[in-house]
Amino acid sequence: MATETPAKKCLGAGCENDASSLQCPTCLKIGIKGSNFCSQDCFKKNWNEHKVLHKVAQGKTTNGILDSIRTPKVVSKPDPATGFYNPFPSFAYTGSVRPVYPLSDTRTVPKTIPHPDYAESGFPKSERFLNRNKIDILDAKGQEAMRKVCRLGREVLDVIAAEVRPGVTTDYLDEICHKASIERQCYPSPLNYNNFPKSFCTSVNEIICHGIPDQRVLLDGDIVNLDVSVYHGGYHADLNETYYVGDKAKADPDAVRVVEAARECLNEAAKLIKPGTLIREFGNVIEKHAKSKNCSVIRTYCGHGVNTYFHAPPNVPHYAKNKAVGECKPGMTFTIEPMIALGKYRDVTWPDNWTSATIDGKKTAQFEHTYLVTETGVEVLTARLENSPGGPIAMPTVENGTTNGVTNGSG
Numbered sequence: 001m002a003t004e005t006p007a008k009k010c011l012g013a014g015c016e017n018d019a020s021s022l023q024c025p026t027c028l029k030i031g032i033k034g035s036n037f038c039s040q041d042c043f044k045k046n047w048n049e050h051k052v053l054h055k056v057a058q059g060k061t062t063n064g065i066l067d068s069i070r071t072p073k074v075v076s077k078p079d080p081a082t083g084f085y086n087p088f089p090s091f092a093y094t095g096s097v098r099p100v101y102p103l104s105d106t107r108t109v110p111k112t113i114p115h116p117d118y119a120e121s122g123f124p125k126s127e128r129f130l131n132r133n134k135i136d137i138l139d140a141k142g143q144e145a146m147r148k149v150c151r152l153g154r155e156v157l158d159v160i161a162a163e164v165r166p167g168v169t170t171d172y173l174d175e176i177c178h179k180a181s182i183e184r185q186c187y188p189s190p191l192n193y194n195n196f197p198k199s200f201c202t203s204v205n206e207i208i209c210h211g212i213p214d215q216r217v218l219l220d221g222d223i224v225n226l227d228v229s230v231y232h233g234g235y236h237a238d239l240n241e242t243y244y245v246g247d248k249a250k251a252d253p254d255a256v257r258v259v260e261a262a263r264e265c266l267n268e269a270a271k272l273i274k275p276g277t278l279i280r281e282f283g284n285v286i287e288k289h290a291k292s293k294n295c296s297v298i299r300t301y302c303g304h305g306v307n308t309y310f311h312a313p314p315n316v317p318h319y320a321k322n323k324a325v326g327e328c329k330p331g332m333t334f335t336i337e338p339m340i341a342l343g344k345y346r347d348v349t350w351p352d353n354w355t356s357a358t359i360d361g362k363k364t365a366q367f368e369h370t371y372l373v374t375e376t377g378v379e380v381l382t383a384r385l386e387n388s389p390g391g392p393i394a395m396p397t398v399e400n401g402t403t404n405g406v407t408n409g410s411g
Contacts, residue, residue, distance in 0.1 A: 001190055001201060001229050001238060002209050002301035002337055002368075003311045010038035012046045018323060024050065075101075084215050088351045095206035095361030099352065100215040104171050107178045107199055109187050116187060116231050116310065122195040127309050135305060135313045137331035143372060145235045146307065146333050149186070150370050150381035153237030154388070156180045157228040160200075161389040166220040166246045170202035173226065174213035181230050189229035189236050189310050196354060201227035201240075208298055208339050208347055208356040208364050220246030223255050225366050229310065236310045238335050239382035242365040243390050251396045254342055255363060261293035262340040262365035263392055265318075269336050273328055273371055273378035279314050280324040286338045287320035298339035298364065300347050300356070305334045306370055319345075328373045333381070337368030 010017045019036030022043065027035035035050075037043040043050075076089040087101045109115065118124040138146065159180040160173050178199040181188045188199035196212075203211035203225040204218070211225075218224060227240035242259050244250045268289050269282040287297045303316030314326040318338040343362035350357065358364050372379040384391070 001193075001227055001240075001310070002339070002366075003304045003315065004301055010042060011035060011050065012037055012042040015042055017042070026051070078102075091351055093350075093361075094348055094357050094359055097204050097207055097357070098216070099212070099350070099355070100169075103197060103212070103214055104174075106197060107175070107191070109182060109191070113182065113185055113187055114231070114234070116189065116193075116236075118193055119187065119191070122192045124193060124310065127311060130309065130312060132313050132315075133325065135326055135329070135332055136307050136309075137329060138307060138333060138372075139331070142235070142307065143331065143333075145233045146237070146370070146372060146381055147379075149230060149232040149235045150237040150239070152184045152186055152232055153228055153230045153239050153370075154382050154385065155184065156186070156230055157226060157239055157241065158385065158388050160226055160228065161241065161243055164218065164224060164226070164243045164245060164389070166218055166222075169215050169217050170204070170211070170213040170224070171215055173202055174198045174200060177226075177228060184230070184232070186230035186232045189231045189238070190227075193310060200229070201225070203227070203355075203364075203366070205363050206358045206361045208341070208358060209301055209366060210354045210356055212352060212354055218245045221248035221252060221255075222246075223249055223259055223363060223365060227366075227368070231310075234308055236306050236308070237382060238306045238310075238337075238368060238370050240337065240366060240368040241390055242367060244393070250393055253396055256393060256395055257293060258295055258340055258342045258363050259365040260392055260395070261290055261295045262338060263367050264293075265289050265297075265338045265340055266336060266367040266369065269318075269338070270369065270371065270378065270380065273373060275328055275330055275373060275375065277328040278324075279316055279326045279328070280322050282336055283317045283322045283324070284320045286318045286336075290338070290340050293340075295340045295342060296345040298341060298345050298347060298358075301337075301339060303335040303337045303368070305332070307333050330373050330375045332373045333370060335368050335370050337366060339364055339366045 010019045017038035024035035076086045078085040160176050190196045191199045198213045202213045222245040225242045229238045265286045268285050290297050297319045299319045305312035341364040343360040346359040347356045370381045
């Protein structure tokens with residue numbers, strides 16, 4: 001589960017300055033995050049280009065008047081046959097994915113399983129007092145606890161991924177996640193974290209991250225990111241992968257391009273992990289590889305430290321020329337989780353205050369591991385197993401006008 005990037009570069013074209021707290025007021029009104037510029041002058045100079053984003057995010061009515069993206073005060077009526085409805089019918093969605101409510105009842109975790117401090121209140125109070133410049137170094141006991149919880153996290157993700165197919169709902173996958181977590185004496189970390197209503201995140205097609213599992217059915221041709229985090233023995237694990245839904249997805253060149261680019265971006269960044277590597281270097285490698293695949297890197301969200309805290313220092317931006325502080329040291333555990341898009345890197349948040357979508361509605365993919373820095377390099381704590389579902393595939397080939405997908409990896 002990603003955290004928001006605390007510091008960004010100025011959005012001005014060609015400007016290399018750090019962004020200030022100055023944000024575009026129109027973006028704030030319509031729900032676009034991260035529209036920060038270094039100065040008023042830079043904002044004015046880039047206005048003509050920047051305001052195009054407002055039109056893309058809002059869409060247009062038939063008479064050319066821009067719609068508003070304010071949180072709607074009405075909801076659509078439930079379908080008489082199914083009882084399903086769209087809770088935000090007047091929201092200008094950027095792509096084809098829609099929320100399908102009602103959400104299922106909040107799933108419960110037995111009291112015999114240790115709960116994190118936010119389980120009841122929704123408020124992770126221990127994280128609020130963290131020194132953002134102090135990175136935890138785990139001792140041998142802590143490292144072993146992280147190995148255990150990350151193995152359990154991998155098991156949970158693999159159980160869910162085995163159920164991915166056309167026709168199942170993301171809420172069904174959430175039920176699988178919840179049961180698999182409890183069977184392993186784990187608390188599903190996202191549940192009630194800052195009031196998140198479900199046990200993990202499901203992000204389909206143009207949804208970047210933090211998608212809320214609901215009654216939407218997965219379709220042949222979708223891609224879906226499954227973001228699993230579990231809490232066990234006082235420590236959190238965090239990992240995610242993007243999966244192809246049906247053969248149609250594996251035969252879609254754009255879907256394969258963005259999914260495999262995201263997978264490769266994570267692999268390329270992981271090659272740098274060793275004592276002494278600067279945290280800011282990961283973003284340089286990730287953006288270089290993403291651009292080589294004609295893709296962009298989402299900037300709003302970043303990787304993070306993970307240990308006894310769900311989200312801890314360091315912040316790990318995925319874009320180039322970032323100003324992240326810190327370097328890798330033995331005993332550190334953190335995530336890298338690049339979100340890669342086919343189109344623009346900007347994002348829009350749905351009125352549920354969680355679901356983040358690409359501003360142009362184009363597909364996006366993400367992969368994440370939890371890493372332990374060792375004396376000689378890195379240990380991938382959430383590494384795939386031999387029988388893990390999914391895995392890389394080759395770009396589909398075109399033969400006699402027909403597109404065919406070719407599998408390279410397992411699953």
